Amino acid sequence: xxxxxxxxxxxxxxxxxxxxxxxxxxxxxxxxxxxxxxxxxxxxxxxxxxxxxxxxxxxxxxxxxxxxxxxxxxxxxxxxxxxxxxxxxxxxxxxxxxxxxxxxxxxxxxxxxxxxxxxxxxxxxxxxxxxxxxxxxxxxxxxxxxxxxxxxxxxxxxxxxxxxxxxxxxxxxxxxxxxxxxxxxxxxxxxxxxxxxxxxxxxxxxxxxxxxxxxxxxxxxxxxxxxxxxxxxxxxxxxxxxxxxxxxxxxxxxxxxxxxxxxxxxxxxxxxxxxxxxxxxxxxxxxxxxxxxxxxxxxxxxxxxxxxxxxxxxxxxxxxxxxxxxxxxxxxxxxxxxxxxxxxxxxxxxxxxxxxxxxxxxxxxxxxxxxxxxxxxxxxxxxxxxxx
Numbered sequence: 001x002x003x004x005x006x007x008x009x010x011x012x013x014x015x016x017x018x019x020x021x022x023x024x025x026x027x028x029x030x031x032x033x034x035x036x037x038x039x040x041x042x043x044x045x046x047x048x049x050x051x052x053x054x055x056x057x058x059x060x061x062x063x064x065x066x067x068x069x070x071x072x073x074x075x076x077x078x079x080x081x082x083x084x085x086x087x088x089x090x091x092x093x094x095x096x097x098x099x100x101x102x103x104x105x106x107x108x109x110x111x112x113x114x115x116x117x118x119x120x121x122x123x124x125x126x127x128x129x130x131x132x133x134x135x136x137x138x139x140x141x142x143x144x145x146x147x148x149x150x151x152x153x154x155x156x157x158x159x160x161x162x163x164x165x166x167x168x169x170x171x172x173x174x175x176x177x178x179x180x181x182x183x184x185x186x187x188x189x190x191x192x193x194x195x196x197x198x199x200x201x202x203x204x205x206x207x208x209x210x211x212x213x214x215x216x217x218x219x220x221x222x223x224x225x226x227x228x229x230x231x232x233x234x235x236x237x238x239x240x241x242x243x244x245x246x247x248x249x250x251x252x253x254x255x256x257x258x259x260x261x262x263x264x265x266x267x268x269x270x271x272x273x274x275x276x277x278x279x280x281x282x283x284x285x286x287x288x289x290x291x292x293x294x295x296x297x298x299x300x301x302x303x304x305x306x307x308x309x310x311x312x313x314x315x316x317x318x319x320x321x322x323x324x325x326x327x328x329x330x331x332x333x334x335x336x337x338x339x340x341x342x343x344x345x346x347x348x349x350x351x352x353x354x355x356x357x358x359x360x361x362x363x364x365x366x367x368x369x370x371x372x373x374x375x376x377x378x379x380x381x382x383x384x385x386x387x388x
Contacts, residue, residue, distance in 0.1 A: 008201035009184075010162060010170030017169070017258050021060070023283065028059050031283055032068035043068055054374040055357075056083040063283050065351065080357025084348040091344030094370040096321035103322055103343040106163050106206050107134060116318050118311050119337035121208045121330075125149055126163065127196070128204035140207070143192035149207070150177045150192075157210035159224075159253075162203045166342075168254035170203060173210060173223075185253050211339075214303050214331045220263075220291050223248040225255055226328040226339055227267065227308065230350055230358075231316045232366045233323045238316040240309075241363050242350040243267040245274065245302065246328075257349055264353035265297070272305030274298060278353045285352050308336040315341055323370065 007015070032043045050057045050067070057067070061083055067073060102108050110120045125138040127146065133139060140146045150158060158174040165171075173185045181189040190199060211224050228244040246255035247263040257264045257280060266276040277288040277297060291297035302308070312327050315338055319325055326345030329336050350358050364374060 006198070008170065008203065009172050009199050010165070010201070010203055013169040013171070017167070021258065023060060023063075025059055028063050028283065032063055036068050036070060038068075038070065046070070050078065050081075053079070055079065055081050055359075056086055057081060058083055058085060061348070064280075064285055066284050077356065080359045081351060082347050082357065082359050084346050087344060087347050090367055090372050091324050093372045094324040094367065095343065099319065099321045100343045101164075103319060103325070103341050104164050104166070106161070106340065107137075109319075109341050112318060113315055113338055113341070116314060118315050118318075119335065121211060121337060121339060123206050123208055124153060124158070125207045126204060127160065127200055127207060128163075129196075129202070130204065132204070143196050146196060147177075147179065147182075147192045150174060150182055151179065153209065158207055159210045160205040160207050163206055165203070167258065168256040170205075171254045172199070173253045186251060211330055211332060211337075214333050216300065216303050217245075217247075217331060219294055220297050221247040221249070221255070223253050223255070224330055224339075226330050227302070227336075228345065228349060229308075229312045229327045229329060230345055231312070231325045231327065232363070233316050233320050233325065234366070238313045239362065239366070240269050240312070241360060242354060242358060243269045244349055244353040246349075257352060263291070264349060266350075266354040267302060269309075272302040272308070274300045274302070276353060276355055278355065280352070285355070287355060302331060304331055304335045311336060311338060324366075 029040050029043055033040045036043065047059060047062050050062060062068060065081060067078055067081065102112070107126065110123065113120050123137055125140050126134045127140045129141050138149065140149060154174065154177045161171045162169065174182050175185055176183045181191055182195060183189045212218065213221055213225055217225050225245055225247045228246060229240055230242045232239045232241065245265050245267050246257060247265065248255045248259070249261040249263060252259045252262055255262060260280065262280065264278045265274045267273065268275055274297060277291060279286045279288060289298060308329055308331065312329060315327055316325060319341055322343055324344055326342045327338055328340040328342070330339050347358060368374070
């Protein structure tokens with residue numbers, strides 16, 4: 001974890017994310033050639049065919065999914081993959097755009113779900129120096145207010161995340177605090193003023209008590225894990241083509257798969273049983289037969305699964321104008337609770353975790369029903385006078 005304090009928490013995570021994501025195109029080609037027994041030209045030719053197909057895969061995705069390993073996939077299996085670069089265009093095609101901020105603002109979404117009887121984390125306060133107020137909730141706008149709240153509630157730790165943030169950028173966990181300093185996991189102690197001005201910077205944060213995994217899950221994840229439910233809302237049902245549990249590992253405080261070492265496992269939607277165990281390696285995704293350190297994760301049936309399915313469907317219907325959406329659901333000893341509801345949901349995580357493309361006939365049909373075409377438009381021919 002980045003331990004610098006001359007950047008805000010969000011800026012540090014963004015820098016770490018970009019360092020993990022960005023790889024030189026030439027290096028990717030050479031890696032694929034060395035690990036497939038084929039030439040660079042053969043790899044490049046095949047990749048260009050995929051990048052021009054409806055899948056639009058980029059080179060990083062082509063390598064990370066292992067699609068360069070020619071004998072491991074049929075043409076049909078390759079065609080089921082889709083680039084995360086298309087995610088927002090496809091999401092906007094399906095959804096009522098006016099609901100985007102309702103879902104992505106964690107305070108609005110949590111209030112709406114709570115009013116609908118859905119269990120969500122209790123918020124202690126919001127750290128925010130803007131004019132916005134939060135009905136029924138304390139607002140922390142100064143270092144002294146922060147000190148008073150943190151020192152009174154530090155037992156068990158506190159977790160903070162940006163109110164309208166994504167992919168866990170800027171998340172922090174306060175582990176100890178006294179009258180002068182607080183200490184976040186992975187960072188040196190800071191004064192409350194430094195925390196407010198430099199670490200939080202201009203971002204608004206919701207502050208919550210640290211949630212703890214159900215004991216069956218805690219064996220495999222030291223920090224909070226969540227289940228990502230991919231939801232497609234139709235007029236008469238909530239269809240979930242894939243479910244993934246994200247398991248933070250090592251010193252990671254958040255479960256995002258981009259954080260090095262974290263695991264992502266496909267979960268059977270009908271039964272709650274873990275089917276795969278994926279881990280991000282240097283350039284590819286590795287699949288394990290079991291948890292790398294603690295046996296028993298493979299085929300584990302997640303606790304409270306029926307209740308999880310129930311609250312997921314409830315939330316999906318409350319946010320039904322968002323036809324393509326996803327939820328992140330924690331499972332504690334007391335049962336599941338929805339941590340976030342997302343306007344859309346990246347295509348990368350489900351495919352990385354399951355080891356297969358997510359474009360099943362049902363998923364294709366859903367997106368097509370909202371006007372998305374999986375055929376690349378033909379190049380427009382210029383009139384004769386416009387040609388060179």
